[in-house]
Amino acid sequence: GRVLVAHNAAFDWSMIAREYARAAVTAPVEQRLCTIALAKELRLPLPNHKLESLAAHFGVVQQHAHHALDDARVLAEAFRPSLHAAAKGGVRLPLLECRPLTEWYDSPVTPRAGYRPSQGQGSWRPSRKRPTCPYPNPGRYESDKPLMQGMRVAFSGDTSIDRELLEDRAVEAGLHVATSVSRLTSLLVTNDPDSATSKTVKAKSFGTPVLEESAFTHLLRDVAPAVSVVVPKPSPSSE
Template sequence: MTMLDDRQTAAPWPTAYPQGYAVVDVETTGLARDDRIVSAAVYRLDALGNVEDHWYTLVNPERDPGPVWIHGLTSDVLEGAPLFPEVAAELSARLADRVLVAHNAAFDWSMIAREYARASVVAPVEQRLCTIALAKELRLPLPNHKLASLAAHFGVVQQHAHHALDDARVLAEAFRPSLHAAARGGVRLPLLECRPLTEWSDSPVAPRVGYQPARQPNSWRPSRKRPACPYPNPGRYEKEKPLKQGMRVAF
């Protein structure tokens, strides 16, 4: 009997567990709050973690694609890709009525929520589940909490790291045995509420002197936006080689 066999779950399936999941991965132009999504993938799973279907899209970020050496998506590749508002409806159909599952889910959810806010659309996500948090709940003997380590633990072969579709596939395959292990052990899933952003502004208005605006609990406004770099990022700096136009340097 393999780990992936449903019969391993001897106890009745927990009635409190969700009825469906959307395993998500997004690649982005960076990690900051004003960065954009360049690709997204969703694997839809049923209540037992079985794959129903999958979907993938490129997204034109309308700016420099950022760390090309990580996600491999250049400006030329993304130039003809759809804008986020053009894929929002399809993404919504795949997220609706499901728990969003991601590795470091806080990041994926925050990027998705901001894109929806820019498009003036509410993301149809009410709860998220982070597979890092679930691995900790299960006390899996992992050397670290990287996706590659979780995949290796369950014997899942990663073919193309940092490609949204393959990362989502790997996570879906690793999530299923994690879900069954949680069900067997009576583990409460680490579900968190997702609060969609309700407003967006690329050009915050400076407040009047002495005026303190009330904070909106479900909203977020970005910091001052830097102009997009006109040069594509050529990749990592190589020791003893000269800097190249477009490299990002931090002091």
Template sequence: MLEDHTPASAWPATYPTGYAVVDVETTGLARDDRIVSAGVYQLDALGRVEDHWYTLVNPERDPGPVWIHGLTAGVLKDAPLFKDISDELSARLADRVLVAHNAAFDWSMLAREYARAERIAPVRQRLCTIALSKELGLPLPNHKLESLAAHFGVVQERAHHALDDARVLAEAFRPSLAAAAGGGVRLPLLECRPLTEWSEPPATPRIGRQPSYGGPSSWRPARKRPACPYPNPGRYEPGGRLVQGMRIAFSGDTSTERDLLEDRATEAGLHVATSLSRLTSLLVTNDPESGTSKTVKARQFGTPVVDEAAFGQLLQDVAPAPGG
């Protein structure tokens, strides 16, 4: 484990008290794919390793890209089901911030597995190490785990093995965390909301059989979003509060699943817009220089822009509509 020299006395009091560094290997990247293995490193408040854990998981379907994770149907056949390891995993995650590289993916896979098992993951916040490396301005050629590992001199022994990937990330996270603490950097923490609307698709393919893509599943049933009941009060004023009725547009990838993020905005009384116009109050994007049509129009119209983390903070204190 790499050493750092940030004294505990200099640690920001607002930082979390513990972390669970997680990596999962899966049958694929779609919403219906399953976890085949999981690795967890438990870290204390300063990022020091307390314990680690690893398990195989029987996905109850074809294992998917064996050439990536190396786990065949034969290897996974006698592995425990997710519901059978969920208690142990929960004990490893409880009261900790989930840390992962591209945390939106690992969290969404875990949330879906917990939903299938009719349980709720004991995770309230997550931290993506890609987002943290951006906050720190690390000079990385790209945002792959191997690049982050190389930057901190961490040796990767078994790429795409859940336990080794979690180890590598834990070793790279500790100096990242220390650098953030030393520089007073705000950690890019995001809320984790459990998924509760899972319905099993018909004829889910079992392990050893080829998957069938004949019918869709439903995590969150397709529905028309209700109209915003409040008039648009105008543009968001940087440094101020969001106001109910403001028109919010999103552009690019988000760490939180887009539909969940839009749900939160709608529940707060905001108008989620599918396009950007002169009436748009605010654009939410993690990449304002991406050159998408929305970011280009935002620059043309002078529409305020914030990133996802800042938007999450603004959602916690939305002002009521005038006269509402």
């Protein structure tokens, strides 16, 4: 029932979730917090996002770097002042849901010479069911105008903010997070608009607006409410 805290929590949770899925039992945690994401939210002046840099910033001494017990101790000691800084600055904690891995999918793998897999190749993937966006799609994003509830947003490539956290915030703001790009997509968010990913290629072919992550997160602070749709009443028929 507590929050799982880890440095690069997405990696740790993916490993833990796979083991719980293999055992066919439910993990006893519902939320996780990544201290890398928290450091970014606090805008800590770190040279990089390694645990040793976070420890040095808060004056925590590492005794046995990369040893599990000492790493856990160091993280705990660096996490406490991070929490205090977040509370003092009114910074929202980047909590994410620990979604269980419930779906198995096949992934074709070319076996090595002399390798005999005892079971079919594949992997677990998380169940990711979002509630349906309650707002109609107002169309494409227009430059120099605010985002509007109901807009269909797709993401491509790496993001500085954890992707799940970024998607969750978009949903909370009333946007529709899409897994692909189509003619109905309002905008594509990517930090590498010149890449040749399928989403960026489709966005260019459809003329879909493209925004970098920083511009998108700035607009996400003030999303315009959806335009209410008025359905006209049918006129009474004359007899």
